[in-house]
Amino acid sequence: MVAHRLLLTAVIMAVAAPVVAAESPAPGLVAVYGDVVHTMAGPPIEKGVVVIDGGKVTLVGSALDIPVPPAATVLRGRVVTPGLIDAHSAVGLTGYLNQPQDQDQLDPAEPIQPELRAIDSYNPRERLVEWVRGFGITTIHTGHAPGALVSGQTMVAKTVGDTVDDAVVKPVAMVAVTLGDEARPGDEKKSPGTRSKAVAMLRGELVKTQDYLRKRDAADADKRPDRDLRRETFAEVLRGTIPLLVTANRATDIDAALRIAEEFHLTIVLDSAAEAYLCADRIKAAGVPVILHPSMRRGGQGDTENISFETAAMLRGKGIPIALQSGYEGYVPKTRVALFEAAVAAANGLTTDQALATITSDAAAILGIADRVGALRAGLDGDVAVFDGDPFEYSTHCTAVVIDGRVVSNEPR
Amino acid sequence: MTRPSHPVAAVLLAIAGLALSSAKAAERSVVFTNATVLPVSGPPIAPGTVVVTGGTISAVGPSETTNVPSDADVVDGTGRVIMPGLIDTHSHVGGGWGGDASSPLQADVRILDSINVRDSGFRKARAGGLTTLNIMPGSGHLLSGQTLYAKLRKASTIDDFYIRDAAGRPLGGMKMANGTNSQRDPPFPGTRSKSAALVRQKFLKALDYRRKVDEAKGDAAKVPDRDLEMEGLLDVLDGRTVVHHHCHRADDIMTVLRLREEFGFKVVLHHVSEAWKVADQLAAAKAPCSVIVVDSPGGKIEAMDLSLATGAVLERAGAAVAIHTDDPVTDSRLFLRSAGLAVRAGMSRDKALEALTLAGARMLELDGRTGSLDVGKDADLIVLSGDPLSVHTKVLQTWVEGTKVFDRDDPDDRLFAVGGYGAGRDQRAHACCTDERLSETK
Numbered sequence: 001m002v003a004h005r006l007l008l009t010a011v012i013m014a015v016a017a018p019v020v021a022a023e024s025p026a027p028g029l030v031a032v033y034g035d036v037v038h039t040m041a042g043p044p045i046e047k048g049v050v051v052i053d054g055g056k057v058t059l060v061g062s063a064l065d066i067p068v069p070p071a072a073t074v075l076r077g078r079v080v081t082p083g084l085i086d087a088h089s090a091v092g093l094t095g096y097l098n099q100p101q102d103q104d105q106l107d108p109a110e111p112i113q114p115e116l117r118a119i120d121s122y123n124p125r126e127r128l129v130e131w132v133r134g135f136g137i138t139t140i141h142t143g144h145a146p147g148a149l150v151s152g153q154t155m156v157a158k159t160v161g162d163t164v165d166d167a168v169v170k171p172v173a174m175v176a177v178t179l180g181d182e183a184r185p186g187d188e189k190k191s192p193g194t195r196s197k198a199v200a201m202l203r204g205e206l207v208k209t210q211d212y213l214r215k216r217d218a219a220d221a222d223k224r225p226d227r228d229l230r231r232e233t234f235a236e237v238l239r240g241t242i243p244l245l246v247t248a249n250r251a252t253d254i255d256a257a258l259r260i261a262e263e264f265h266l267t268i269v270l271d272s273a274a275e276a277y278l279c280a281d282r283i284k285a286a287g288v289p290v291i292l293h294p295s296m297r298r299g300g301q302g303d304t305e306n307i308s309f310e311t312a313a314m315l316r317g318k319g320i321p322i323a324l325q326s327g328y329e330g331y332v333p334k335t336r337v338a339l340f341e342a343a344v345a346a347a348n349g350l351t352t353d354q355a356l357a358t359i360t361s362d363a364a365a366i367l368g369i370a371d372r373v374g375a376l377r378a379g380l381d382g383d384v385a386v387f388d389g390d391p392f393e394y395s396t397h398c399t400a401v402v403i404d405g406r407v408v409s410n411e412p413r
Numbered sequence: 414m415t416r417p418s419h420p421v422a423a424v425l426l427a428i429a430g431l432a433l434s435s436a437k438a439a440e441r442s443v444v445f446t447n448a449t450v451l452p453v454s455g456p457p458i459a460p461g462t463v464v465v466t467g468g469t470i471s472a473v474g475p476s477e478t479t480n481v482p483s484d485a486d487v488v489d490g491t492g493r494v495i496m497p498g499l500i501d502t503h504s505h506v507g508g509g510w511g512g513d514a515s516s517p518l519q520a521d522v523r524i525l526d527s528i529n530v531r532d533s534g535f536r537k538a539r540a541g542g543l544t545t546l547n548i549m550p551g552s553g554h555l556l557s558g559q560t561l562y563a564k565l566r567k568a569s570t571i572d573d574f575y576i577r578d579a580a581g582r583p584l585g586g587m588k589m590a591n592g593t594n595s596q597r598d599p600p601f602p603g604t605r606s607k608s609a610a611l612v613r614q615k616f617l618k619a620l621d622y623r624r625k626v627d628e629a630k631g632d633a634a635k636v637p638d639r640d641l642e643m644e645g646l647l648d649v650l651d652g653r654t655v656v657h658h659h660c661h662r663a664d665d666i667m668t669v670l671r672l673r674e675e676f677g678f679k680v681v682l683h684h685v686s687e688a689w690k691v692a693d694q695l696a697a698a699k700a701p702c703s704v705i706v707v708d709s710p711g712g713k714i715e716a717m718d719l720s721l722a723t724g725a726v727l728e729r730a731g732a733a734v735a736i737h738t739d740d741p742v743t744d745s746r747l748f749l750r751s752a753g754l755a756v757r758a759g760m761s762r763d764k765a766l767e768a769l770t771l772a773g774a775r776m777l778e779l780d781g782r783t784g785s786l787d788v789g790k791d792a793d794l795i796v797l798s799g800d801p802l803s804v805h806t807k808v809l810q811t812w813v814e815g816t817k818v819f820d821r822d823d824p825d826d827r828l829f830a831v832g833g834y835g836a837g838r839d840q841r842a843h844a845c846c847t848d849e850r851l852s853e854t855k
Contacts, residue, residue, distance in 0.1 A: 096711025131709050278834065298741055305837025332712035332742055340708060344747075347804045348831065394753025394804055 027055040027405030029072040032384050033063055034080030039376040040361040050080060052382030055405040060376050073407065075386055075400045081356060082376050083138025083383025083403060085363040086338035087291045087323035088271060090145040092122040092129055096334045105145035105328065111185060111192060112205055114175045115229035116152030118143035124167045128335045133159040134413040135339045136385030136398040139169065139373050145328040146178040146247040149198050154245060156369055160403045169369060174245035174269065175237055180253040181303045199256050206264050209234035243267040249274040249303035258286050269366060274307040280318045289321035289366045294336045295344035297327060312358065313349025323363035343392035355392065442466040442482040443815060448490025453497050453770045454785035463495060465792035468815035473786050496801060497785050498544025498793035498811060499748050500773035502703040503683050503737035506534035506745065511550020511558030511588065517601045518615050520645030522558035524550045525575060525583055530568040533829065533839050538745035539565050539819035540830035542808040544793040545783055552590035552659040555602065555612055559645060560585040560657055562777055566813050587649050590659035591668055592715050609668055616676050619646035649678045655778060656680040661715035663687040670698050681776045686719035692730035701733040701776050706751040707743060724768060725759030734764065735773040746830065753802040766801060
């Protein structure tokens with residue numbers, strides 16, 4: 001009975017929820033009710049509720065079993081999911097105006113710059129951050145874009161915050177490597193001019209770093225090399241503490257990435273991987289996860305001309321861990337939305353739950369942040385997305401977004 | 414000649430029998446039965462029947478009461494949705510280019526002279542349910558050339574593709590643009606005011622040319638020499654050709670209306686990122702708008718205020734709204750999705766479906782022959798697996814003038830529908846169509 005009365009209170013409060021929510025910036029008590037709650041930590045819960053306190057999920061279960069203190073801010077929706085994760089973007093480094101002053105995703109001066117930190121360019125007030133957040137994206141893996149052999153570092157951030165320090169979840173996530181045609185600089189006199197040259201350059205850097213590490217451990221302090229940011233970053237890569245995010249679309253380039261990883265015992269994540277369906281068994285055998293290209297990425301002519309809507313389903317069928325991404329866009333639209341990309345994967349062979357996993361739990365696992373986000377489970381961050389229908393349907397709206405227990409959006413979008 | 418009223422059929426047959434499939438379709442009726450039929454021009458009919466005879470729709474109605482020819486081929490539409498083939502008022506498929514870098518206004522240039530009909534993009538467009546395209550040159554000029562209205566028939570040359578007027582000439586519009594895309598070093602404009610001045614001066618020159626032609630009163634000695642550029646511009650000024658005008662910012666939109674007022678040409682406004690700011694003015698001016706729906710604002714300064722709700726705001730204001738792909742900016746295979754997103758942002762379902770079909774047909778002045786499922790119109794239709802605005806719905810078949818041009822069950826067609834190894838290669842389309850034709854002529 002008590003629970004029933006509380007539920008009723010919740011329904012009444014829901015009418016005024018947007019106002020209440022907007023005036024509650026502190027991470028207090030929040031209860032999010034859904035006709036269906038996809039926890040991604042177990043089967044979906046019918047008529048479920050997620051309780052968040054102090055910014056963390058405290059309770060998840062049936063709305064009938066869990067009493068909610070009347071002081072809670074209440075949100076309701078047809079479908080509730082964990083806050084969504086965009087597994088690879090450049091948003092925040094690339095801005096929506098697409099003018100030189102808001103484009104920091106790629107420094108064309110040199111082909112190899114692993115020392116470039118994403119945190120030094122990330123703009124948490126970028127409008128595209130707010131834009132994707134409106135569609136339920138609460139966490140983004142963003143940073144230096146594909147387009148140079150080693151373009152720089154990536155980071156993981158929440159889509160809130162006035163400073164990068166407010167937003168950051170992981171200041172150094174991966175080091176971005178591009179193999180294939182996109183690694184070629186515009187200037188044909190500059191290297192790498194061929195695929196083989198690109199691989200030779202990358203191997204050369206890793207060999208030099210091995211030498212650097214040997215010298216750094218020299219007993220005689222005078223023989224130790226000066227500090228070198230580039231070597232220090234590659235050293236973390238060799239140690240396996242920072243994975244390489246290797247953008248490779250042609251099967252040739254995917255093979256090259258796996259070959260380098262094997263030679264140097266690197267931890268890598270494949271990115272984009274348009275032709276992954278041609279070499280799925282090798283990827284599977286190598287135990288390498290794939291952050292697959294946006295489902296709707298255009299093929300055009302070149303490395304991605306053989307792109308397919310069905311690759312996500314094919315890789316998932318093989319048992320390869322996959323996540324989906326918005327990717328990097330150079331023109332219009334300036335960003336894609338990971339929710340929409342997962343929707344098209346759901347329409348092309350993935351089940352709803354599998355597609356949801358590509359932008360929640362599986363994405364979190366691949367990014368190494370599953371202890372924080374990606375599921376609705378006690379102890380994880382209070383990040384929730386609320387929808388007025390199937391999240392993947394074109395005409396459904398994301399009606400509310402909660403990050404760390406704060407309602408950050410309640411405008412249906 | 415089964416369709417003497419249609420010069421297209423005559424021409425197609427004249428070209429070495431390349432239109433055999435059209436001819437076959439003309440001989441035998443095709444009946445689509447027991448489907449949910451969305452005519453667009455009227456309410457849904459369920460279960461409904463569409464009868465196609467000679468490439469034209471000969472009956473549409475409830476399955477129970479619609480008479481069907483006894484010897485017709487039958488397509489069972491149970492569980493399916495049938496609607497008009499989609500009309501894309503703004504496409505760049507086919508690799509065509511219009512004007513070059515020599516001048517900002519090139520009304521003599523025709524896109525039809527540079528289109529590759531074997532471009533894999535056309536196969537993908539059929540897979541998306543598109544049947545009619547306005548193939549446009551780009552927006553890097555104030556006037557980049559003559560556009561082409563094409564049907565996505567299976568084609569081996571451009572002549573198989575385009576729609577003809579009563580005299581057999583290709584139909585098309587005129588592509589114009591303002592704002593930043595067409596601004597660059599001279600002789601191109603460097604400002605918006607310069608852009609408008611160059612356009613006005615050019616139209617005045619065309620009016621002068623027309624005056625000289627009129628004053629000559631047919632006297633060969635006085636008639637000015639033929640001038641392809643002037644003829645192209647007079648097609649616009651005399652209302653024979655519709656201007657398709659790229660514009661984003663609200664002030665650029667109003668500039669187009671100002672020039673229309675001065676010179677009296679017919680115009681469709683394209684992209685219109687900021688149309689939501691001047692929706693009442695657009696409705697009052699009866700200016701038709703063809704909207705692009707993309708996943709985020711920005712990418713260029715002019716699109717910074719782009720809104721998913723543009724279609725909804727224009728609809729509420731009472732303006733005519735179509736939606737386009739601008740392929741490659743959005744993928745023709747996902748054209749239905751654009752309408753879905755427009756509905757998400759507040760457009761009505763009916764108007765969104767109309768925006769993909771009949772509204773576009775009106776803007777191309779082709780609504781007499783396509784854009785809705787009505788008796789007498791071309792049998793351009795698509796068979797869908799379900800609700801046209803659901804992400805899960807697939808285009809199963811695409812029919813142009815009574816001929817099936819895409820079938821998702823055909824492995825080769827399916828490759829272009831979903832992608833995969835070889836789907837980006839135009840040569841594959843070439844090999845396929847040649848093989849098909851050879852088998853047809855055996």
